[in-house]
Amino acid sequence: MLKRGGRSRLLRYIDILGPWVGVILCFIVIGSLEPRFILPGNISAIIVDASTYILLAVGMTFVITGGGIDLSVGSILALSGVVMTVLAKDTAIDPILAMVVGLAAGTLLGLVNGLLITKLKMPDIVVTLATAISYRALVHVWIGARVLAGLPPALTYLGRTRLLDGLLPVSVIVAVLVVAVADLLLYRRTRFGRYTIAIGGNRTAAIHAGIPVDRYKIYTYAFAGFMAALAAVIRLGNLDTYTAYLGEGYLLPTIAGVVIGGTALYGGIGRVWGSLGGALFITMLINGLVVLGLSYYWQQFTVGVLIVLAVAVYTVTGLRQSRGVGGGG
DSSP states (O other): OOOHHHHHHHHHHHHHHHHHHHHHHHHHHHHHHOGGGGSHHHHHHHHHHHHHHHHHHHHHHHHHHTTOOOSOHHHHHHHHHHHHHHHHHHSSSOHHHHHHHHHHHHHHHHHHHHHHHHHTTOOHHHHHHHHHHHHHHHHHHHHTTOOEESOOHHHHHHHHOEETTTTEEHHHHHHHHHHHHHHHHHHSSOHHHHHHHHHHHOHHHHHHTTOOHHHHHHHHHHHHHHHHHHHHHHHHHHHSEEOTTTTTTOHHHHHHHHHHTTOOTTSSOOOHHHHHHHHHHHHHHHHHHHHTTOOHHHHHHHHHHHHHHHHHHHHHHTTTOSTTOOOOO
16 A cells, blocks of 8 residues: 555546546557547547536536435436427527526436435435436437427537637537636535535534535535536537437446546545546547447447546555545546
């Protein structure tokens, strides 16, 4: 085992550099195997796709830091997405208002998760697995096999617009701004951040310290729901279309990005900026596997292996053993 000082320094270096080393390796290795991977158009597509995963990862970072897990983020993305899409296309409601309603719906769905977990004293993984299935079922009941295309420009603005002659996607600006604000919430002396870290680090100690544990746990799930709904706005803009399968397959890459970015799966330590790097790395890796012609199942297998490796690194080296010891994102 490493001594505490050396462990802390190594932890910091791994958290800061780990995801970005992965990004560089992806660029070099996959780019050498398939030159199409490093073409400007593909790199731009990777960055745009990453913005969705970054937003999901930010919400998941708060939930995991607070000692929970949310398996329903992809389903919340889909259900809040169908709310805003149907309102914008099939009613006289202004698309901006439809977007606001969709964001509120995502927050409410996350709130339901938090209430079920805290009020019924049920395990996070059981509740969010059940709601993931239920929310997705509602999407299929509501939309069926319909494909909603040609969405109103106001609804797709954040996901489709590019500034500086097409070089800077607005979705990327949104994602980075969200990460910056989330970092301020988690590590810059806000009560929400302090309590979330304390609850994830040692729930019993947090209760004895007078922290309203259930209330702040509910807040983390509501926040994750809001972030999933915001990710839906970005994704709808990217695609300019909606189907009932929106958001499927997003859960595993989201968790992988968070874990690779340095957030501890058992809670108490969250790295928001690390989650950004982890989400970008995972997006780049998945894109690279697609470019190389590997199937969806090999993509999922690779992401699963990466989660195991990321957790194993911290376990074997003795990192992450001191709960509640965090640092800036």
